[in-house]
Each structure stands twice: as C-alpha cells, then as structure tokens.
Amino acid sequence: MVVKNFYDNVVIGGGLTGLTGAVYLSKAGKSVLVIEKERQLGGLARTTKVNGAYFNLGPHAMYEGGAALEILRDLECVPRGGYASKKGMSGIYGNQVIHVPKNLSLEESQEWMKVMGTLSEVKTDSLYSVSIREWAEKNIDYERVRDLFYAMCRQWSYCMDLSEISSGFVIEQGKLAAKGVRYVEGGWQKVVNDLRKKAEHFGATISTGIRAEQIHLKEDAVKGVILSNEKFVQANSVITAIGPTELCELVQGYEHMSIGKWKEMSHPLYGSCLDVALRKVPDPTCVFALSLDEPFYFSNHSVSVQLSDDGSHVLHVMKYNGSNNLSEVEMDERRLRELLNLLQPGWENEVVAVRFLPNQLIAYDSRSVMNHGVGIAPGPIVPEIRGLFVAGDWVGRRGRLADAAMDSAREAAKDAINFN
Structure with missing residues (x-):
C-alpha cells in the first residue's frame, strides 16, 4: 500500500x-x-483460528441497544450472530454448583426475581457517584442474592472491585444486557x-x-x-x-x-482466560455460570453461534483480575481448569484446541465512582x-x-x- x-x-x-x-x-x-x-x-x-476453532481474545459480545450494534447497522456491517440464552444461570460457591432459582429458598428466589425484573426501572441519574456495593447493600436483603447480583455486575463491568465501580454505570449495562447479548458467528474478526x-x-x-x-x-x-x-x-x-x-x-x-x-x-482492566474447543460438551445443560465468592465466569458461546469449521464447541472460562496485570499465571490457569472440571467433567477427553491468555488487557479504564x-x-x-x-x-x-x-x-x- x-x-x-x-x-x-x-x-x-x-x-x-x-x-x-x-x-x-x-x-x-x-x-x-x-x-x-x-x-x-x-x-x-482479533480472532485466531486454532485447529478449526475461532477464538476471540476471550469472551466477546455486543449488547442489543448498545452503540456498537447501532453503528454497525448504520454502516450496513451487522455480522451474522445469535443471542445468549436467557434460560437461567448457575452460581458457584465453595466448589458447589447452585442452580438459579431452583436451589434458592422461596424468599431468596422471590427477591432475585424482583431485583432482576425491576432493574430496568431503576433511575440512575443520582447513582453514578455511588458504588455498586453500596447500592446493593441498601436494596438487596439476602446475602446470597447480593452475591448473585455482584457476580452479574462483574460480568457487566469486567471489574472485580465492586466498591470502586459506579452503580449508575453498572446498572445501565445491566439494562442493556437484558435487551439481548449477541455473539458474532465466526468470531469478531x-x-x-x-x-x-x-x-x-x-x-x-x-x-x-x-x-x-x-x-x-x-x-x-x-x-x-x-x-x-x-x-x-x-x-x-x-x-x-x-x-x-x-x-x-x-x-x-x-x-x-x-x-x-x-x-x-x-485504571486498565485485565483478565485471564481459558479458551477451549471441544468435540462435544460433557454437560450441554450447563451453558452459563458465575462464581459468587470469586471473580470467575463461564460460558458456552457455541450454543448461540457457530465458532468452528467442524462443529466443535467453543467455551470460555475467565477470571477478572481488575487492574492487576501481575496475577499469578500458573495459579490462574490451574483455577480456571478446576472450574471447567466442576462444570464440564471429562472435558479434557474432548479437546480440539486449548488456549490460555494470562493477564489479557480487557479495557483501558474502569468506570469508577471517583470519575x-x-x-x-x-x-x-x-x-x-x-x-x-x-x-x-x-x-x-x-x-x-x-x-x-x-x-x-x-x-x-x-x-x-x-x-x-
């Protein structure tokens, strides 16, 4: 050129x-x-092709109603894709899987449904200088429901420090996520x-x-x-x-x-991610999971879109590291593999491709209360x-x-x- x-x-x-x-x-x-x-x-x-599987740099998605899809529609560049399933989620606490809302008490389940069901009604104008932890402590009674909500907030914000992140910002992200989370077929490349x-x-x-x-x-x-x-x-x-x-x-x-x-x-944000392509998924019912007591995320994006040439399934397991780009690499990889063992036992027998990304840059700044x-x-x-x-x-x-x-x-x- x-x-x-x-x-x-x-x-x-x-x-x-x-x-x-x-x-x-x-x-x-x-x-x-x-x-x-x-x-x-x-x-x-960027997207990298590994043994026929298309790996983004960790889990990537667009929010319906967000600027990215709005602009791509304006430019006539909307990619083929599909939407993440809204059929429940799994929580992980102390190496135990909690199915939401099945494993919650009646009172916890009712509060969880109320929190998530009324999030779109929350007025955020006065909340941008209030942390999401402060907001949740005032508005959510049950500890386990708060922990579930915090796990969602980490996913929406990619930030693990919930005392730092702005509640107004996080709640607006949650509202967008409720409209639809869209994955790109074949990867973001x-x-x-x-x-x-x-x-x-x-x-x-x-x-x-x-x-x-x-x-x-x-x-x-x-x-x-x-x-x-x-x-x-x-x-x-x-x-x-x-x-x-x-x-x-x-x-x-x-x-x-x-x-x-x-x-x-x-305050840049980093994360460690284990990207895995499997011939078949040991537990196809486990599609999406968040840790309640640690900053971990799991998702099977291939439920919604094709991310391989041969039909293999692409899964992501991720740890949010916050502003720490010096998180211990070997420990992060071991913990991510342990989490995948819990959610998809026997996955190592179905491996097509595996890639571990330690301390990957996610964003150049968090949206903090201070700002x-x-x-x-x-x-x-x-x-x-x-x-x-x-x-x-x-x-x-x-x-x-x-x-x-x-x-x-x-x-x-x-x-x-x-x-x-």
Missing part, C-alpha cells in the same frame, strides 16, 4: 475504534490514512474485516506493520505524524484509537496537557492541541468496551470533519 505525503486525517490504531472512525471520515469525503503497528488489524477484536472493506470502499488507505513514532505539533496544532520508517505524513488532524499511555508516548510535553492527566487517572462512572476523557477533543482527537473505551459517557470505543470513534470523526 502506497502511503502519500498528505491526508486530511490520520487514524492511529486499526482496531474497531480506528476502523469505525476511518469509515465515517472517508464516507464524508475526507482522505484518510489508518496506521496499525501489528500485521493483523483488529486490536482487542469478521466485524473488523467488514469495517476495513467499508473504509477502503470509501477511499481510506490502511497500512499495517508500521507504527506512529510521534504526532508532530507546531504552535499547539497537529501538523502530521512521523512513522517508524521515518516517513513524515502531513495531516490536518489526527484521531488516536489507542490507550492513554500509548498516546502520551507520541506527544511531547504531554505532562502539562489533559492527556497526561487522563493517563494518570486510568462518576464516565470515561477519563470526557470527549474526543484534546483541548490543548488543535486537530488532535481521542477515541477508545476510555472516552466519553456512553457504554463500555466496543460500545464506548465505537461511539467515541464516531464522535471523534464528526469533530475532525467539522475541524477540517
């Missing part, structure tokens, strides 16, 4: 965020260059590939295997980007679709800017630098993960179009 010397817009990062921004920019008639440091596009949405095709259709240039070394500024305005091959690309504006720490590495003097503040405020449940960057505009815009799951107010990333990319593209 030939890279020209000038573009209206340079987008740094070729994941869902960067490609979304590139589509909107190029669709508006702007000349666009997307730079991706890896050889493969996709970022956290299909979404990445469709966005790439759409961007290139409108004229965007996409360059992989090359990194941005510096965003060149003059008189507090963007002038272009210096690439790792020492080429200088002039540009009117730049959208960064990377994390705050990576961004600061590209901007001289960031310590005195908002981006430096955002870097210091960020009132919103992204550390309030919006795409970097106030100190004309023509520099940010996008990602750490930007803006709406949603999280793919929803936040794609929504902020759309907003960043609008701002860049108006700037140019």
Whole structure:
C-alpha cells in the first residue's frame, strides 16, 4: 500500500475504534490514512483460528441497544450472530454448583426475581457517584442474592472491585444486557474485516506493520505524524484509537496537557482466560455460570453461534483480575481448569484446541465512582492541541468496551470533519 505525503486525517490504531472512525471520515469525503503497528488489524477484536476453532481474545459480545450494534447497522456491517440464552444461570460457591432459582429458598428466589425484573426501572441519574456495593447493600436483603447480583455486575463491568465501580454505570449495562447479548458467528474478526472493506470502499488507505513514532505539533496544532520508517505524513488532524499511555508516548510535553492527566487517572482492566474447543460438551445443560465468592465466569458461546469449521464447541472460562496485570499465571490457569472440571467433567477427553491468555488487557479504564462512572476523557477533543482527537473505551459517557470505543470513534470523526 502506497502511503502519500498528505491526508486530511490520520487514524492511529486499526482496531474497531480506528476502523469505525476511518469509515465515517472517508464516507464524508475526507482522505484518510489508518496506521496499525501489528500485521493483523483488529486490536482487542482479533480472532485466531486454532485447529478449526475461532477464538476471540476471550469472551466477546455486543449488547442489543448498545452503540456498537447501532453503528454497525448504520454502516450496513451487522455480522451474522445469535443471542445468549436467557434460560437461567448457575452460581458457584465453595466448589458447589447452585442452580438459579431452583436451589434458592422461596424468599431468596422471590427477591432475585424482583431485583432482576425491576432493574430496568431503576433511575440512575443520582447513582453514578455511588458504588455498586453500596447500592446493593441498601436494596438487596439476602446475602446470597447480593452475591448473585455482584457476580452479574462483574460480568457487566469486567471489574472485580465492586466498591470502586459506579452503580449508575453498572446498572445501565445491566439494562442493556437484558435487551439481548449477541455473539458474532465466526468470531469478531469478521466485524473488523467488514469495517476495513467499508473504509477502503470509501477511499481510506490502511497500512499495517508500521507504527506512529510521534504526532508532530507546531504552535499547539497537529501538523502530521512521523512513522517508524521515518516517513513524515502531513495531516490536518489526527484521531488516536489507542490507550492513554500509548498516546502520551507520541506527544511531547504531554505532562502539562489533559492527556497526561487522563493517563494518570486510568485504571486498565485485565483478565485471564481459558479458551477451549471441544468435540462435544460433557454437560450441554450447563451453558452459563458465575462464581459468587470469586471473580470467575463461564460460558458456552457455541450454543448461540457457530465458532468452528467442524462443529466443535467453543467455551470460555475467565477470571477478572481488575487492574492487576501481575496475577499469578500458573495459579490462574490451574483455577480456571478446576472450574471447567466442576462444570464440564471429562472435558479434557474432548479437546480440539486449548488456549490460555494470562493477564489479557480487557479495557483501558474502569468506570469508577471517583470519575462518576464516565470515561477519563470526557470527549474526543484534546483541548490543548488543535486537530488532535481521542477515541477508545476510555472516552466519553456512553457504554463500555466496543460500545464506548465505537461511539467515541464516531464522535471523534464528526469533530475532525467539522475541524477540517
């Protein structure tokens, strides 16, 4: 791919965020260059094929009513998929499986149904500075019901510290999950590939295997980007679709800017995940389970979509590590295997493929009480630098993960179009 010397817009990062921004920019008639440091596009949405099974980087899903599906529909890029089953769940406590609501007392079952059934009615405007633990302690009487609710909150937020996470934010995520959790058939790389095709259709240039070394500024305005091959690309504006720490590495003097503040405020979230493909599932009735006393998750996504070439089933077992990217690797893998042994005894006899991801980055920031449940960057505009815009799951107010990333990319593209 030939890279020209000038573009209206340079987008740094070729994941869902960067490609979304590139589509909107190029669709508006702007000349666009997307730079991706890896050889493969996709970022956290990459899919790897292992022995015929399609593994995302851990469990991935879209929420019906969320920004990701809204944008993909707008761009005519909605992938084939299916929805997660709503037929109950299993809880795990002290190495025992609790079937919900069958193994709850009558009073516990009634309260659980009330909590989940009325979640959509909860007004969250005043709850963004209240932790989800504080909210639950005031609104849920039975301890086991609270533990079940906390397990759901960890799944909705990917955060294990329930005293840190904003209840307003988590409850809004729960409302979206109730509308439908959609898995992508064949893995999320299909979404990445469709966005790439759409961007290139409108004229965007996409360059992989090359990194941005510096965003060149003059008189507090963007002038272009210096690439790792020492080429200088002039540009009117730049959208960064990377994390705050990576961004600061590209901007001289960031310590005195908002981006430096955002870097210091960020609390990335990590998780360890065991991805497994099986010829057959030992217990097909066990589809979804959450640990009540530990931050563990299990799901069989192949109940809803095809994720292999030969009909094998893809299952995910995950541990939420919070902001700790130094969680003990061997212990995490052993605990995840033990959990799978409990839920799917004999699974090792059916293995097609296994992959363990230790301390995988999930999100660049949690939506904390301290930041009132919103992204550390309030919006795409970097106030100190004309023509520099940010996008990602750490930007803006709406949603999280793919929803936040794609929504902020759309907003960043609008701002860049108006700037140019």
